[in-house]
Amino acid sequence: MTYRGDVYFMPVLVSVFRDYTCWHAISLIKGTLYLLTEFIS
Secondary structure: OOHHHHHHHHHHHHHHHHHHHHHHHHHHHHHHHHHHHHHHO
16 A cells, blocks of 8 residues: 555544444443443432
8 A cells, every 4th residue: 555545544544443333332422321220210
């Protein structure tokens, strides 16, 4: 892969990784809240 290709590809990879980790964190928080409400009730 050329240097120019890497420069273009890296921001895409970073943004996809950021979106994935953000979504994963949100689902993890939702799961934790769900478990807490299940234990409380």
